[in-house]
Amino acid sequence: MKIDRRNFFRVVGVTGATMTLGKEIFAEPKNANEPEPYGILFDSFLCGGCQTCEYTCAEIHNLPEPVDAPEIGVTRKINETRRTVVNAYETSEGEVDVKRQCMHCNEPACVSACLTQAMFKTKEGPVIWREDKCMGCRYCMISCPFDIPKFEYNSPNPKITKCDMCYDRIQEGKIPACVETCPAEALLFGKRSDLIKEANKRVHEFPDWYVDDIYGDNEAGGTGLLYLAQVPFEDIGFNTGIQKSSFPELSKGFLYSVPFVFVLWPTLLLGIHEATKNNHIKNAEEDE
Amino acid sequence: MNNMGSYAISKDNDGKSIWKFLRAEFKPKGKFFTPFNIISLPVILVGFVIIIIRFWKGIGAVTNLTQEVPWGLWIGFDVVTGVAFAGGAYVITFMVYILNMRKYHSIVRVTVLNGFLAYVFYAGALLLDLGRPWNVVNPIIGNSFGTSSVLFLVAWHFLLYMIAQLIEFSPAIAEWLGARRARKILSGMTLAAVIFGITLSTLHQSGLGALYLMAKGKIYPLWYSEFIPVLFFVSSIFAGLSMVIFEGSISHKVFFNQISEKNHKAQNNIIHGLSKICGGTLFAYFFLQVLVFVHGKHWDLLNTPLGYWYLTEMIGFVFLPMMLFVYSYRRKNILAIKIASIITIIGVIINRLNITVIGFRWDAAVHYYPSWMEIVVTLAVIFTEIWIFRWVINRMPVLRDSPAWAKDVK
Structure with a gap:
């Protein structure tokens, strides 16, 4: 059965199932003293590759607007001027678009690599970089299995740049900007465990449309970014050979x-x- | 003698005041237009200019570093390789002060001086590579201790080991200044500094390897294993000793007039003794490498360009010098020992670069090659170190015997 995006929404509407959640799911924390980290679920089935996330991210972080668009056969990379990119892949299920950014690992390699605690895993979940502490050694870049932190080589006062899951906004009670503006509702923000439940629900309710796998569930010991896709993850640019235990363990x-x-x-x-x-x-x- | 300090100094230096003495000492000695000076001075000057550009325009203006390969020649060669060669200091002090092999006593000072300068300059080179060097004190003082970081450990050990080496070397400075009381106190601290220094060396020589443990998947599998720290530690022994043999051979020619007849004669005996240790540790290292390879099950990767390069390293630069050391030890062939030490030195350079640069993100779209400016700065760092080394050798009792007054107080 071939299904396009429009049909999918129709099906969802008919079954009245899961997509009425909006852009975030908040469950009551099981234990208020131990806040559970937030994460983001990306559903490549819903993503149309419109780049709104890229534009929003550039706007709120004062970065230049994207100058190129997702193109099959071209792997666009994040760099010091863009913290998220959408890439297009030709697959057995047609074109699949995937948004990439920092994975916000549960036990980040970059954080355990940092000798000044400049890279920091907040209790809310985002991995952030703190300018006043960093000495620019770039060991975080050596360690990150996803090659996420980027360095401003052409600045005398260089910074390490990466997605911080809009930590400022989260502190204000808002949700990350890319999640908020995504017109396809391909991004969902919430407690990580709720997102995993939601992802499993989608996989089980629509087994024809998703591969039964959540990327980020236990890759690198589990990541804050979770991915659902209609094709195996190695077909859409993911490193599936990555170890399942955390990198600091090494x-x-x-x-x-x-x-x-x-x-x-x-x-x-x-x-x-x-x-x-x-x-x-x-x-x-x-x-x- | 009782009121030490400047009194003792002025007395020991023909009644001159300490300032006059120092001013005289800081003047250059010997011929200026030597081949070494003619080559090294321009390189140092150009290197200095490049360093200014680096701080003015950023690291990208002078290096070829990429987002995939953030550590290049300055870390892979200057720091990781340089520190391996500075390993001679902890091995020799271990042999002389812990195993009490007095035969090697005459080379302790020059080896420790070499080690100390290597650390000062390579740690200095590290500052060039830091994007935000003004924050370099964060891991040392303040409230920003990243204690889960291997680099945190290495940084602290560098700092502490430099202090330990300075204490180990300080009696030579005291003898130079004629400070008898100070010399007595500082000599008394040697054993403690040596024990502390060996402990630190064990940890940070292996720690430099441990830095790359988290780069799993980024280093060509033939060079990555969980045993990198052990391999780095074992190889630092023969790397350091080969450097001692190599550097000693040059020093004995260049600073011929500094060295006593007795020590000249002892030199070949020392080299001969060291060759046995080099051969033994190379064997242990080769054996470990074979175990790691078999354990890693990467037979298929041998039949690739990098696989051939790996085999070249293991056979040409580990197995071959090992056999040469063993052969020349048995035949007492000093020349062959020196050749073996040079092959070993090249082999250690190749090994460290394979892990840090050549095999690191071998699959990246854009390969990293050092820019000429990175190479010039590296050479400038090495040349400056040699200048300082020469300055010290020509003034302090490092190669030459201690002054008579220092000898009776053993």
Whole structure:
């Protein structure tokens, strides 16, 4: 069965199911003391590639307007002047548009890489960059498995740029600008666990239209950005080989060994020093 | 003697005041138009100009760094490779002060000086690469401790290790200034500084490798494994010692008149002893690399251009120098040892660059190649370091024997 976007909405309207949620879902937090992080669900089935998100993002962050449009065969990349892009892919299901930006990992590699806490995972969920702390070492860029943080190479006062999920707006009780302006309702903002429930619901109610997979559910240990698509994710530019456990886990073993070395080494070295104190007399004899 | 300080200094330096002494010492010594000076001075000057441009226009104005490859030659070579070669200092101090192998005592000072200057200059080169160097104090003081970061650990260890090395070297400065009391106090701190220094070195030599643990998927799989920290640590031993052999051979020619007859004779014996350690650690390293490779199950990747390059590194620059070290140790062939150390040095450079630059984002659309300006700045850093090294050697008792007064107080 071939279905286009218009038909899909019709079906939804008929079944009266899920799409009446609007642009955000708020559930009562299970535990008010432990706020659950927010996330964004992107549904490539609904995205028409209109770039409204790109224009909105550029506008509210004082960045230049996009000069190019999604084009099949061209992978547009985020860079220091644009924090989100929409790319078009030719797939078995026709053209599929995908919006990319920072994934806002649950356990971000960039945050654990940062030696000054400039990269910071807020309790609300967004991963933000703090100008007054950053020393510009770019280790966050080395570590990020999604290649998200960008650096202003041509500035004497360079910044690291990336999507911050409109953290300012979230603090004011608003939702991210791209979610608010998306005319296709392809973006949904809410508590991460609610978004996963919603994504599963869509997959189960419309199994013909979605692959049964949520990208970001446990990629890199789980991300704040969650993706639904009508084709396998490797067909639309996603790295599906990415490890399912968190990236900071990779250097934890090393970091845990540090205190042990700090205690054991000096003791050991001092012991050897004492034990070999008189060796030089023997060595001197041998050298003669 | 009881009221130390300037009194002692003025007394030890033919009654001249400390300021006159220092002023005389800061004047250049020896011929000016040597081949080294003629080559290095223009490079240093051009490098200086490039550094000004870098701070004026931004890093992008002088480097070829990309958004995919944010660390290039300045980190991959200056810092990661340079620090491996500075590893000689902790290995030699381990042998002399911990294992009490007195045979190597005569090269401790020059090795520690080399190590110290390497850290000062390579950490200095790091400042050039920082986009926002005015915030460099954030991980050291203030409330911005990113304690979960390997780089945080490495930064602290660099700083502390530089202090430890300065303490290890400080008796030579005290002897130069004729400060007897200070020398006595500082010498007393040597063992503590050595133990602290070796501990720090173990952690940050491996830590430099651990920096790349999170770059899983970005480094060509033949060079990425969870054992990078161990491999970095083991290779820093023979990297450091090969540098000691190489640098020692040059110093013994250039600073011929500084070195006593006895130490000249001892030099070949020292090189011979070090070759055994180099051969042994290279064997351990080769064995580890084979284990890592078998464990990694990347047989298919060997039959690719980067796979051939990997094999070249492992066979030509690990296995071959290992065999050469073993052979030349048995035959007591000093020349062959020196050749093996040069091959090892090249091999370590190749290995570090493979992980940090060549194999890093090998799949990126735009490949990173260092710009000529990055190379000139790197050379300028190395040349400036050599200038300072030479300045110190010509003044302080590093290669030459300590003054008589320092000898009786052992």
